[in-house]
Amino acid sequence: ARYHPRAGHKDQLRMAPNIRSTQQGIDPMTSGSIPHPQGKKGRILSGIQPTGNLHLGNYLGAIRNWAAMQTDYQCLFCIVDMHAITIWQEPAELARATREVAAGYIAAGLDPATNTLFVQSHVPAHAQLAWIFNCVARMGWLNRMTQFKDKAGKNREAASSGLYVYPNLMAADILVYKATHVPVGEDQKQHLELARDIAQKFNNDYGIELFPLPEPVIQGPGMRVMSLRDGTKKMSKSDPSAYSRINMTDSEDDIAQKIRKATTDPEPLPGTVEGLENRPEASNLLNIYAALTDRTLAEVLVETEGWQFSQFKTRLTEAAVGVLGPITAEMQRLMADPAEIDSILKRGADSANEIASAVLKEAYSAVGFLPSDR
Ligand code: TYM
Secondary structure (H helix, E strand, O other): OOOOOOOOOOOOOOOOOOOOOOOOOOOOOOOOOOOOOOOOOOEEEEEEOOOOOOEHHHHHHHHHHHHHHOOOOEEEEEEOHHHHOOOOOOHHHHHHHHHHHHHHHHHOOOOOOOOEEEEHHHOOHHHHHHHHHHHHOOHHHHHOOHHHHHHHOOOHHHOOHHHHHHHHHHHHHHHOOOOOEEEOOHHHHHHHHHHHHHHHHHHHHHOOOOOOOOEEEOOOOOOOOEOOOOOOOEOOOOOOOHHHOOEOOOOHHHHHHHHHHOOOOOOOOOOOOHHHOOOHHHHHHHHHHHHHOOOOHHHHHHHHOOOOHHHHHHHHHHHHHHHHHHHHHHHHHHHOOHHHHHHHHHHHHHHHHHHHHHHHHHHHHHHOOOOOOO
């Protein structure tokens, strides 16, 4: 079905309506110069910023779900270093953290032989498509982004302009591969809605069925891991308190100590999900436990009903150490051989570039840029 652009909308401020499942007649499996491989359910693109340490939220909200999807989908997993510098990063530390995220991906089970693992700045088409999207996305859309408001804080005048247009680059990360599915934690939902709006507006404005609308995949008890100090705040790399998060590189002792110090309330654990209402810290620790043991919250509550926190924290520590211990050890092994990591990332960039440059070419042509290879 041909997609008919609506008239008079090119500079609209209104968010495009969120169309859940219509793909505008685009078959992302076959459209464009690089179709998805046979037998796959779609193409995944997701990424993590190399800022600070990878933490349990990154693992349970993102990487673990990626690992579970890697056989059914064609997958590209990116280390988004260009996003990282929207806030100041020490250069040597950025380079170290970029390799550490790669090590985390591999140690957590992403197979570099079958998935494309790469660094964002190694694929110039991300930035090139992002420029077009700077011209597609409306200021009004960006003004609604809560992450910008959170990160810029009170002094917006001092925030980098990159931080403001960050969601346009994120849309380019996804759409430059015509990705169909984007598995992320819940905090990225608004950015993904924007990516869908950008895809739709680009298609409308240029009257072309170029970009499929990517589906967010946000699921499981780990989609929103909260701070160990305050159950109403997200676990995050930028929290000044080291006790607020468990890092993927923490030792067993660190993990045990952080869980022991985690904020709780005075009540024993309830037997039902309803019993967790207004108990953010208890909810968070139980959700983490459910995610780590691959169960639902309700299933976990059957086990822990009536427990005191001391007993539960011992059990939670065992679960966390059991899952993270082997990953941490493997990360350390990989980090000892940076040349090996670099060669995996180089291979990843080569295959990412192949898809991205073909899609960029289609976008350039749609926009009316003269071909450069004539
Ligand atoms: P970033 O680097 O903040 O986080 C990486 C991934 O981890 C998830 N996550 C969490 N999940 C559950 N609980 C938490 N406390 C938690 N903290 C982080 C995030 O949801 C994310 O999935 N803008 C993105 C990076 C990005 C991206 C992309 C993602 C850039 N381009 C394209 C997907 C597709 C970000 O800052 O994630």
